[in-house]
Amino acid sequence: MAEENTLKIFKISLPLLPDPCSAAMFMNIIKIKTQAILAIALVSLISIFNLIIINPVLAAETSTGSKIFQANCASCHRGGANILIEQKTLEKTALSKYLENYENDPIKAIISQIQNGKNAMPSFKNKLSDQDILDVAAYVFQKAETGW
Numbered sequence: 001m002a003e004e005n006t007l008k009i010f011k012i013s014l015p016l017l018p019d020p021c022s023a024a025m026f027m028n029i030i031k032i033k034t035q036a037i038l039a040i041a042l043v044s045l046i047s048i049f050n051l052i053i054i055n056p057v058l059a060a061e062t063s064t065g066s067k068i069f070q071a072n073c074a075s076c077h078r079g080g081a082n083i084l085i086e087q088k089t090l091e092k093t094a095l096s097k098y099l100e101n102y103e104n105d106p107i108k109a110i111i112s113q114i115q116n117g118k119n120a121m122p123s124f125k126n127k128l129s130d131q132d133i134l135d136v137a138a139y140v141f142q143k144a145e146t147g148w
């Protein structure tokens, strides 16, 4: 059926085509169009898969981090801010500027700050498990990347 239609369009357009090479060109265009439609279908399928399968996994991981953040960090860092030292926020630009090694290894740099604390920020080494620290660091990193 699809081929019949293609043939019909081809026959109709035949007199309009300027030279014999164009017939091959026409079939090529149809081929490229079919490939493009298949590619678009594939990309749509992948995004649907992403939405259904991958996103809830990500959401689950960061929601643990989010809870730990609300319970332990939000008193000073609500919404990624810093109530004690205004400019040392958890925004990407501040982290890149003030947090040592953030540019090279962001998650590790955040983990190190949480474990050791710094000046007015307390250490969480004895308060949170390694897994909790990893979860909350991943949460902070994700928020810094996507915006608080």
Ligand code: HEC
Binding pocket: 069, 072, 073, 074, 075, 076, 077, 082, 084, 085, 087, 088, 089, 090, 094, 095, 098, 099, 110, 113, 114, 118, 119, 120, 121, 122, 124, 136, 137, 140
């Ligand atoms: C008592 C308030 C307080 C709490 C609670 C606190 N912080 Fe902080 N945080 C600070 C202060 C103050 C600084 C700036 C330290 C400095 O460089 O002098 C800071 C800096 C940071 C930085 C580096 C930011 C930058 O721009 O340099 C990160 C990352 C961070 N905190 C994450 C956390 C996380 C995650 C938690 C929870 C586990 C937490 N903080 C809990 C006060 C706090």
